[in-house]
Amino acid sequence: MTGPQLSSTHPPLHPTTEDDTVNRLRLLRSRRVGVATYHRLLAEHGSAAEALRVLPEVAKAAGVANYAICPEGVVRSELKAGKAAGARLLHKDAPGYPASLLDLADAPPLLWAIGDISLLQRPMIALVGARNASSLGTRMAKRLGEDLSKAGFTVVSGLARGIDAAAHHGALASGTVAVMAGGADIIYPAENTQLAHDIAKTGLRLSEMPMGLQPQARHFPVRNRIISGLAKAVVVVEAAGKSGSLITARNALDQGRDVLAVPGHPFDARAWGCNMLIRDGASLVRNAQDVIDAVAPVAERTAELDLPLPAATKRSLRDVAALHSEILSRLGPAPIAEDQLLRDIKAAATDVAPVLVDLELDGKITRQSGGLLARVV
Numbered sequence: 001m002t003g004p005q006l007s008s009t010h011p012p013l014h015p016t017t018e019d020d021t022v023n024r025l026r027l028l029r030s031r032r033v034g035v036a037t038y039h040r041l042l043a044e045h046g047s048a049a050e051a052l053r054v055l056p057e058v059a060k061a062a063g064v065a066n067y068a069i070c071p072e073g074v075v076r077s078e079l080k081a082g083k084a085a086g087a088r089l090l091h092k093d094a095p096g097y098p099a100s101l102l103d104l105a106d107a108p109p110l111l112w113a114i115g116d117i118s119l120l121q122r123p124m125i126a127l128v129g130a131r132n133a134s135s136l137g138t139r140m141a142k143r144l145g146e147d148l149s150k151a152g153f154t155v156v157s158g159l160a161r162g163i164d165a166a167a168h169h170g171a172l173a174s175g176t177v178a179v180m181a182g183g184a185d186i187i188y189p190a191e192n193t194q195l196a197h198d199i200a201k202t203g204l205r206l207s208e209m210p211m212g213l214q215p216q217a218r219h220f221p222v223r224n225r226i227i228s229g230l231a232k233a234v235v236v237v238e239a240a241g242k243s244g245s246l247i248t249a250r251n252a253l254d255q256g257r258d259v260l261a262v263p264g265h266p267f268d269a270r271a272w273g274c275n276m277l278i279r280d281g282a283s284l285v286r287n288a289q290d291v292i293d294a295v296a297p298v299a300e301r302t303a304e305l306d307l308p309l310p311a312a313t314k315r316s317l318r319d320v321a322a323l324h325s326e327i328l329s330r331l332g333p334a335p336i337a338e339d340q341l342l343r344d345i346k347a348a349a350t351d352v353a354p355v356l357v358d359l360e361l362d363g364k365i366t367r368q369s370g371g372l373l374a375r376v377v
Contacts, residue, residue: 019049020047020048020049021079021089021091022072022075022076022079023047023048023049023051023052024048024091024109024110025070025075025078025079025110026048026052026069026070026071026072026074026075027041027042027048027051027052027055027069027070028109028110029070029074029075029078029210030052030055030069030070031067031068031070032059032064033055035106035107035108035109036105036106038109039109041054041055041058042109052069055067055069056068056069078210078211078212081185081211081212082112082185082211085114085184085185085211086114086200087112087113087114087184087185087211088112088113088114088117089110089111089112089113090110090111090112090113090117091109091110092107092108092109092110096113096117096120097111097120098111098120098121098230099120099121100120100124100229100230100231100232101226101229101230103255103256104225104229104255106225107229108208108226109208110208111206111207111208112183112184112185112206112207112208112209112211113184113204113205113206114184114185114200114204114205114206115199115200115201115202115203115204115205116175116202116203116204117204119154119175119176119177119203119204120154120177120204120230122152122153122154123152123153123154123232123295124153124154124155124156124177124230124231124232125148125153125154125155125156125231125232125233125234125235125291125295126155126156126157126227126228126230126231126233126234126235126248126252127141127144127145127148127155127156127157127163127164127167127235127237128157128158128163128164128167128224128227128234128235128236128237128239128244128245128248128249129141129162129163129164129236129237129238129239129245130162130163130237130238130239130240130243130245130270131160131161131162131163131164132162132270133162133163133166133237133238133270134238134268134270137162137163137166137237137238137262137264137270138162138163138165138166139166140237140262141163141164141166141167141170141237142166142167142169142170143170143287143288144167144170144235144237144285144287144288144291145157145166145167145168145169145170145171145176146170146171146173147170147287147288148171148288148291148292149170149171149173149174149175149176150174151288151292153292154171154175154176154177155167155168155170155171155176155177156176156177156178156179156227156230156231157176157177157178157179157227158178158179158180158181158220158223158224158227159178159179159180159187159188159192159195159196159199159205160189160192161189161191161192162238163237163238163245164178165192165195167237168195168199168203169195171203172195172198172199172202172203173202174202175202175203175204176199176202176203176204177203177204177205177206177230178196178199178203178204178205178206179206179207179223179226179227179230180205180206180207180209180215180223181207181209181215181216181219181220181222181223182207182209182213182214182215182216182219183207183209183210183211183212183213183214184205184206184207184209184211185211185212186212186213186214186215188214188215206226207223208223208226220244221244221247224244224247224248224251225251225255227248227251228248228249228251228252228255228257229251229255229257231252231257232257232258232295233252233257233258233259233260233291233294233295234248234249234252234257234258234259234260235260235261235262235285235291236248236249236259236260236261236262236273236274236277236282237261237262237274238262238264238270238271238273238274239261239270239271239272239273239274239277240269240270240272240273241269241272241273241276242273242362243273245273246273246277249261249277249282249317250321253317253318253321254321256318258283258294258295259277259282259283259317260282260283260284260285260290260291260294261273261274261275261277261278261282261283261284261285262274262284262285262286263275263278263284277317280317280320280354281317281319281320282317320355323345323347323351323352323355324355324358324359326345327341327345327352327355327356327359327365328359328364328365328375330344330345331365331373331374331375332374332375332377333374333375333377334374335368335372335373335374336372336373336374337372337373338356338372338373341373356373363376364376
């Protein structure tokens, strides 16, 4: 009597076969295939194998000659490295993948995870901030991490020095998620080596990058969308006027997450970003209870406090982000008068003026003589 032979040591991958996992990784690791292209190719062709088959022709039609897809041996080596590191590969359409990322248009198709993936099923709060954090800032981040984790939240951060490390330390006992800019097996910075090992034991290290990849500057802003996407809210503890933490805050707004900030002294440059966020409508954070109150359902909060619903702020962070987008969509390389812009978008000058300053500082628009505005392209 014969029947299908099943391996007793290697259960089949769910819901994909090993060959499909290899094909998905080959597609994602192929040159010029980003997250958006990956999702589009899978949607158009139904499977990673078929997408790989047509990829050279797609590249040729786009003007890329002699295109070669990622070799199978490269992906096999990555899978071997993942196994050696004790990592698990999470597929976007499989159990274990964080549900909070599923609504993102640029959700990572595959994630390497080292540690306890059950932490991804708990409500999550992101704590981010300056690398050159003050003593007071690190104490605040550690206390928030500890208190939020005790309240049942998974604390998410980026394993950077400063605020990130302090938040992880505070939440370590209950489990914390570190989203890595490089491979999940590559610890950066080196000073956080012991912390990273401890997180792998009680928490989770997570990355969309290939195993063994050393992080580069361009990887960090991309990583930040995962930090904010995982969380119900992003809390900025310390941040300069231009910083990666503010990129994470803007990602959060684009993703429909709440943004909160810890205020700081006006003379401390590390507090400028937080104070600016609060000025523009972010909830002010004094302690973990402020965060918990902000992310709890509105009806639950008002019933608990027996207070009437608060009036909406005149300009929320989401309103500011929408105004940013609308202004940029109206402007082009040909300059137009600021008064004309105000008429086009039907907005008050008092609302638009600070947004124009932000866009100018970000290098996205320029002011020319005669009060003319143009978009930088």
